[in-house]
Structure formats: C-alpha cells, structure tokens
Amino acid sequence: MTSDHLIEVSDLNFSYDTRAILKGIDMTMRRGQVIAVMGGSGSGKTTLLRLISGAIQPTSGYVKFAGEVVHELDRDALFKLRRKMGMLFQFGALFTDLSVFDNVAFQMREHTNLPESMIRDLVLMKLHAVGLRGAHRLMPNELSGGMARRVALARSIALDPMLIMYDEPFTGLDPISLSVIGNLIRRLTDSLGMTSIVVTHDVQESLKIVDYVYFIADGVIAAEGTPKEVRESVAPFVHQFIHGEEDGPVPFHYPAQAYRKDLNLEDSVA
Amino acid sequence: MPRRIVSGIRNIGHRVIESIWRLGIASRFFILVLLKSGTSLRRFNLVIRELYFTGVLSLIIIVVSGLFVGMVLGLQGYETLQKYGSESAVGTLVALSLVRELGPVVAALLFASRAGSAITAEIGLMKATEQLAAMGMMAVDPIARVVAPRFWAGVISMPFLAAMFSVMGVFGGYLVTVIFIGVDEGSYWSQMQSAVDFRFDILNGFIKSCFFGVAVTAIAVFEGYDAPPTAEGVSGATTRTVVTSSLVILGLDFILTAFMFRGVS
Numbered sequence: 001m002t003s004d005h006l007i008e009v010s011d012l013n014f015s016y017d018t019r020a021i022l023k024g025i026d027m028t029m030r031r032g033q034v035i036a037v038m039g040g041s042g043s044g045k046t047t048l049l050r051l052i053s054g055a056i057q058p059t060s061g062y063v064k065f066a067g068e069v070v071h072e073l074d075r076d077a078l079f080k081l082r083r084k085m086g087m088l089f090q091f092g093a094l095f096t097d098l099s100v101f102d103n104v105a106f107q108m109r110e111h112t113n114l115p116e117s118m119i120r121d122l123v124l125m126k127l128h129a130v131g132l133r134g135a136h137r138l139m140p141n142e143l144s145g146g147m148a149r150r151v152a153l154a155r156s157i158a159l160d161p162m163l164i165m166y167d168e169p170f171t172g173l174d175p176i177s178l179s180v181i182g183n184l185i186r187r188l189t190d191s192l193g194m195t196s197i198v199v200t201h202d203v204q205e206s207l208k209i210v211d212y213v214y215f216i217a218d219g220v221i222a223a224e225g226t227p228k229e230v231r232e233s234v235a236p237f238v239h240q241f242i243h244g245e246e247d248g249p250v251p252f253h254y255p256a257q258a259y260r261k262d263l264n265l266e267d268s269v270a
Numbered sequence: 271m272p273r274r275i276v277s278g279i280r281n282i283g284h285r286v287i288e289s290i291w292r293l294g295i296a297s298r299f300f301i302l303v304l305l306k307s308g309t310s311l312r313r314f315n316l317v318i319r320e321l322y323f324t325g326v327l328s329l330i331i332i333v334v335s336g337l338f339v340g341m342v343l344g345l346q347g348y349e350t351l352q353k354y355g356s357e358s359a360v361g362t363l364v365a366l367s368l369v370r371e372l373g374p375v376v377a378a379l380l381f382a383s384r385a386g387s388a389i390t391a392e393i394g395l396m397k398a399t400e401q402l403a404a405m406g407m408m409a410v411d412p413i414a415r416v417v418a419p420r421f422w423a424g425v426i427s428m429p430f431l432a433a434m435f436s437v438m439g440v441f442g443g444y445l446v447t448v449i450f451i452g453v454d455e456g457s458y459w460s461q462m463q464s465a466v467d468f469r470f471d472i473l474n475g476f477i478k479s480c481f482f483g484v485a486v487t488a489i490a491v492f493e494g495y496d497a498p499p500t501a502e503g504v505s506g507a508t509t510r511t512v513v514t515s516s517l518v519i520l521g522l523d524f525i526l527t528a529f530m531f532r533g534v535s
Binding site (some may be wrong): 055079089091110111 | 395396399400401403404405406407408409410411415
C-alpha cells in the first residue's frame with residue numbers, strides 16, 4: 001500500500017524566525033501522478049518544494065521520499081537522494097556558460113562514467129523528447145523563454161529521476177509554449193513513469209494536465225481534490241482562485257485603517 | 271542629545287559586530303573552498319578553463335600597463351639620476367622598483383579590477399539566476415564545481431601576471447632610457463644584473479604576488495557567493511570586491527615588505 005506512495009508529508013511546519021510559513025501540512029503523492037500545488041504568491045508553495053528537496057529543514061513534522069525521511073539524511077545521503085529528483089526552476093536556470101548540449105550532459109558527466117559517445121546519444125534522445133534536438137549547439141542566451149524551459153526540462157530528466165518538481169513552469173510563456181510545456185509535463189511523466197509536482201498559479205493550464213490538486217493558503221491546505229472536484233467546488237477560496245475573482249476570502253485591499261481616516265476626512269466632518 | 275550619542279555608539283558597535291561576523295563567515299567559506307578543492311585538482315581541465323578567463327584575458331591590460339609604468343619610471347629615474355651624474359643606474363632603479371613593489375602591487379590591483387570583479391559578477395549572477403541552486407539540486411556541490419576552480423585559477427595566474435608586468439616594465443624603461451634618451455645599453459643591463467638579487471628581490475616579489483593572488487581571488491569568490499541575489503546585490507558585491515581587495519593588497523604589501531626586507535641594506 002505505502003510503496004505506492006512516493007512522497008508522504010506529515011504535519012509539516014516551517015517558520016522563518018517567528019513567521020510561520022507552513023502550518024501542519026499533510027500530503028500524499030502517488031507514483032505516476034502529476035500533482036499541482038496551487039496558491040497565491042507567498043503562500044509557501046516554493047518553500048514546500050525546498051523542504052521536499054532537503055534544501056531547508058522543517059521546524060517540525062517530516063517529508064518522506066521513497067521511504068526515507070529527508071531531513072534526517074546526512075549530506076552524502078541527501079545528495080544521493082537528489083539524484084533521484086529533478087527540479088525545473090522558474091526561468092530554467094540553465095548554466096549560461098555551457099551550450100544546450102553540455103547543459104543536458106552536465107549531470108551525466110558529473111555522476112556517471114559513461115563514455116562520451118553514449119552521453120552524446122543520451123543527450124540527443126533527451127533533447128528529442130522536448131523537440132529541441134536541432135538546437136543542441138545553441139547557447140542559452142540564444143533561446144526563447146519557452147525553449148530555455150524545455151532544455152531545462154531535458155536536463156532535469158537526464159538521469160531518469162523518480163520525481164520532478166516544477167517551480168512555476170508556466171510563468172511568462174506565450175500560449176503556444178504554455179501548452180507545449182503543459183503537454184510535455186504530462187507526457188514525460190507517463191512515458192518515463194515518474195511523479196511530477198507542479199507548483200503554479202496558472203489554473204486553467206494546470207487543471208488540464210494534473211491528477212490531483214492541493215490548494216495552499218496561509219500555510220495550510222485550504223482544499224484538495226481531483227481537477228473535476230476542484231472545478232465544482234463551492235468553497236469560497238477555491239471558487240475565487242479558480243475563477244480569478246478580485247475580491248473574496250483573499251481580499252483586494254491590504255489591511256489598512258479606515259479609508260476616510262487615512263485621507264484625514266474624519267476630522268473635517270466632525 | 272545623550273540619546274543621539276547613545277544611538278551613535280550603538281551604531282558603531284553594530285557595525286563592528288557585523289564586520290567581525292562577516293569576517294568569520296568569510297573565513298569559514300575560505301576553509302570550505304580549500305577543503306572542497308579535490309575536484310578541481312582531480313579534474314584540472316576545470317581550472318585550465320578558468321585560467322583562460324582570469325589569466326590569459328587579463329594579459330593585455332597587464333602588458334600595456336607594465337610597459338607604460340616602466341616607461342614613466344625610466345623617464346623620472348633618468349631625470350633625477352642625471353643630476354648626480356649616475357644615469358647609468360637607471361636600469362637598477364627601474365628593475366628594483368618593479369620587481370620588489372610595483373610589479374606585484376600594481377599587477378594585483380589591475381587583476382582585482384579586471385578579473386576579481388568579473389569573478390564576483392559571474393558567481394553573483396549565477397546565484398541570482400538560480401544556477402547555483404540548480405547545481406545543488408543536481409547533487410553537485412557549487413563550491414567544488416564553480417568556486418574552487420575559479421579560486422585556484424586566480425591563485426595560479428597572479429604570480430605569472432606580476433612577472434609579466436615586471437618584464438614589460440623593464441622593457442619599457444629600456445625603450446625610454448636606452449633607445450630614446452641614449453643611456454648606455456651595456457650599463458643599463460649590467461647594473462641591473464648586478465643589483466637585482468634572486469633571493470631578496472625576485473623571490474620576494476614572487477611570494478608577494480602569491481599572497482595577493484590568494485587574497486584577491488578569495489575576496490572575489492566570497493563576495494560573489496555571498497551577494498544578495500538581485501541586480502543591486504551583485505553590483506554592490508562587485509564594487510566591494512575591488513575596494514576590499516585594493517585595500518587588502520596595500521595593507522598586505524606593507525606587512526610583507528616589513529618582514530621581507532628587514533636588515534637588507
């Protein structure tokens with residue numbers, strides 16, 4: 001039963017100094033699924049990814065990845081674990097001094113003793129999967145935003161990881177690149193048998209491709225469910241988020257004192 | 271009024287504590303770089319690649335500056351020495367000034383502004399664009415893979431650049447005094463040969479430039495790695511690299527000179 005679960009998050013708490021970012025998060029992520037983690041800016045979504053990858057330590061609770069509690073691992077074990085994970089950063093984070101080919105080959109050269117001829121074949125296969133085999137000689141500054149993210153995607157699947165985490169993969173993309181990336185996430189997850197976590201606030205694109213959605217608001221899971229359940233949800237927060245309504249549980253106005261008082265109108269009236 | 275004084279004192283205290291704190295972090299970082307240098311030494315092609323960027327690309331500014339500094343030294347030295355009829359000693363003056371002081375110091379100052387600032391900006395930008403984080407996520411240590419090769423490349427190139435600076439300076443002095451002014455060529459070279467001591471002058475100059483190389487690159491890589499990941503942060507770090515390295519070079523130079531030339535007449 002539990003072997004079906006790649007990631008288990010249990011009562012996870014995280015605070016910066018005294019400010020609580022995540023408060024008692026519970027999640028289960030099954031193998032082969034694409035899971036979306038949604039929420040407004042600053043709701044702690046990226047923090048969750050950093051906790052899963054072991055980049056930061058939880059205040060309490062734990063993240064279990066493939067049966068291992070991430071924050072209990074020492075540095076070597078953590079680095080070993082990270083070889084089973086891939087991460088796609090918001091703007092790709094390609095190494096700007098390396099060509100597209102060398103970017104994808106980076107991990108293979110660092111972590112394996114494969115001969116260069118085999119690395120070449122593997123790199124071209126990974127690039128082919130994202131449709132950019134023909135661009136392997138280009139440098140990152142010659143790529144468009146969407147292409148850079150596809151190369152980064154090819155780089156993150158270089159060593160066939162069990163999990164890929166996507167940090168805002170749809171930000172700043174045109175509609176074509178957006179659906180290309182969306183479809184790639186789904187297709188690669190299915191064909192490589194991986195699990196994918198997509199942190200995003202792009203509702204429409206992600207609901208098309210994911211199996212399960214978690215909403216995080218104010219550091220707690222505000223709602224969860226399949227895309228169908230989420231679309232039909234009547235919970236005020238989910239409704240506001242899915243339909244992009246200006247006002248609701250997430251207010252338009254930042255908390256402030258009374259408007260009239262701020263404009264010094266109270267005194268003149270009195 | 272007393273309140274203002276108290277807050278002033280508090281401010282000074284705060285800054286002192288902060289500086290010491292930062293010095294501690296920098297020292298720890300420096301030790302970490304040394305401990306994680308294994309990869310650089312095993313895969314020396316990583317260092318060679320950086321040697322090209324820090325060393326070879328700095329050559330042009332070093333060569334040109336060295337030439338001009340030597341020419342000025344020759345000119346000024348001749349002006350003064352000819353008053354005492356000892357213009358033949360101009361070769362000695364040029365060579366000793368360069369090999370002992372100007373070579374290592376000016377080359378290091380130029381190196382800090384040319385290569386040091388570039389190293390800081392590059393590492394800082396890699397951090398700001400999440401390249402270092404991405405590397406960490408790929409289970410590759412950024413200190414071993416990015417920082418250490420740049421550090422060693424800087425340390426290795428500095429003495430060579432300083433030597434190149436001195437050589438060009440001596441040649442510049444030769445151009446001005448022998449070719450243009452007409453000082454006797456034989457005395458220019460022979461006086462230089464007899465006055466410059468290998469142990470006291472050349473070796474000490476070499477040791478100085480090694481110290482400067484370590485100081486400048488250590489500051490450059492630390493500032494880059496420690497830079498806040500914003501445009502402002504990287505530009506501030508680049509400025510700090512040049513300012514701090516320059517001050518450290520001049521301070522170190524005094525200390526090293528005081529030790530090296532004790533009792534030398």
